[in-house]
Amino acid sequence: MVYEFEVTTRQNMEFVDITHKANEMVSKSGMENGVCFIFVPHTTAAVTINENADPDVVFDMLKELNKIVPIEDQYRHMEGNSAAHIKASLMGFSEQVIVHNGKLKLGTWQGIYFTEFDGPRRRKVYVKVLKG
Amino acid sequence: MVYEFEVTTRQNMEFVDITHKANEMVSKSGMENGVCFIFVPHTTAAVTINENADPDVVFDMLKELNKIVPIEDQYRHMEGNSAAHIKASLMGFSEQVIVHNGKLKLGTWQGIYFTEFDGPRRRKVYVKVLKG
Amino acid sequence: MVYEFEVTTRQNMEFVDITHKANEMVSKSGMENGVCFIFVPHTTAAVTINENADPDVVFDMLKELNKIVPIEDQYRHMEGNSAAHIKASLMGFSEQVIVHNGKLKLGTWQGIYFTEFDGPRRRKVYVKVLKG
Numbered sequence A, B, C: 001m002v003y004e005f006e007v008t009t010r011q012n013m014e015f016v017d018i019t020h021k022a023n024e025m026v027s028k029s030g031m032e033n034g035v036c037f038i039f040v041p042h043t044t045a046a047v048t049i050n051e052n053a054d055p056d057v058v059f060d061m062l063k064e065l066n067k068i069v070p071i072e073d074q075y076r077h078m079e080g081n082s083a084a085h086i087k088a089s090l091m092g093f094s095e096q097v098i099v100h101n102g103k104l105k106l107g108t109w110q111g112i113y114f115t116e117f118d119g120p121r122r123r124k125v126y127v128k129v130l131k132g
Helices: A019-029 A055-068 A082-091 B019-029 B055-068 B082-091 C019-029 C055-068 C082-091
Strands: A003-008 A014-017 A034-039 A045-051 A094-100 A110-116 A122-131 B003-008 B014-017 B034-039 B045-051 B094-100 B110-116 B122-131 C003-008 C014-017 C034-039 C045-051 C094-100 C110-116 C122-131
Touching: A003 A019, A014 A055, A019 A034, A019 A110, A019 A122, A034 B094, A034 C122, A045 A055, A045 A082, A045 A094, A045 C082, A055 A082, A055 C082, A082 A110, A082 B045, A082 B055, A094 B094, A094 C034, A094 C094, A110 A122, A122 B034, B003 B019, B014 B055, B019 B034, B019 B110, B019 B122, B034 C094, B045 B055, B045 B082, B045 B094, B055 B082, B082 B110, B082 C045, B082 C055, B094 C094, B110 B122, B122 C034, C003 C019, C014 C055, C019 C034, C019 C110, C019 C122, C045 C055, C045 C082, C045 C094, C055 C082, C082 C110, C110 C122
Parallel strands: none
Antiparallel strands: A003 A122, A014 A110, A034 A094, A034 A122, A045 A110, B003 B122, B014 B110, B034 B094, B034 B122, B045 B110, C003 C122, C014 C110, C034 C094, C034 C122, C045 C110
C-alpha cells in the first residue's frame, strides 16, 4: 500500500508541519515496526525535518535559504522558478523515519515539514511503510 | 540482490539522468511493490531528483551550486576538489523512491540525476529494492 | 529492533566518524542483506557521508558550511543556534546504506559522519536494518 495525502500551501515559500499526517498514515498501515518513507513527488517542493517548537526557526530557515539561493539570479529557466528547484534539491525529496511500536520514532524536538518553494499550490505527499 | 551500473561522465560538473537505468533495475528485481534505493558510492558525486523537462533547470542548478560553493576558495585539501566533496554532501548520496506495480512512483516532472562534481570519470551506482 | 548509540561531541561544530559504530549495529542485527538506516533524532546535528582519508576534507566542509550559513546573521530565533538548524537540514537527518554479506556496502573512500553543528553535547543515533 502507498498512502497519499494533499498539502495546500498558502505562501510562495512555506514550511507545513506534516508530522501528524505521517503518523496517521503509519496508523492506517497497521505496521508496528519498520521504516516510514515520506516522499514528495514534485520538483519545486521538498521535505525536511526540523524544530517543531519555536516558529522563528522556520522563519530563519526560509530567510537564510533565500540568501543562499536568491529568487532572482539571472537564471535561464523561463518559468522563473529555478531558485525553487535548487532549494528543493538542497532539502531533498524524502525523509526516512523508523517506526517503533506503531509510531514514528522522532526526536523530542523534531517535526516533519513539507517545504514549499513555489507556492501557493495544491501538492501531494506519498507515504509508504516497510515492515521489519 | 544488489544491482550496479556505471555512469561515464563527460564534464567536470554534470547531471546525468539515470531514471531509465533505475527503472531497468527495478524490472530486473521482479519486485512489484516496495522501495527502491539508489546509492552513489563516491564522495565527489551524488544523486538528486529534479525536473526532467527543461534542460535549463539543470544548467541553473549547476551554475548556482558553483556560486554557493566556489570551486576555488582557499581550501586546504591538496587534491583541489573540496568544492566537489561539499556539493556531494549537499545533494546527498542516496534517493529512495517508492515502487508501485513494478515501477518507480515518481512525480510527473521528476527525474533521477547522477550529479557529477569532479569529472569526467567512470562512476558506479548501486540499486537495491526492498519488498513490502 | 532499533539500535541506539551515543556520540559525545567536543567542539561546537565537528564531524565524528561513526562508520564503525554503524557496522557494529549491522553485525548485532545479524542481517546479511538489506538496507541500514542511520537516523539522527536532533535538529541541530545531522548525518552525512564523505571522505574518510584526508581530514582536510572535513576541515574544508566545516569552513565552507560556515560561509554558506554564517553563525551570526540577524536570526530571530532567541536560542542563537539558527545556523545549526539550517546546516542540519542541508546535511539531512538520515543516511541509507545497502547491507551486503553482513556489511555496509560503502564506497572505498566513504565514511559516515555524525555532523555536530551546536555542540559540544551528548547526542544519540538510531540504527535500523531492514532485511531483503
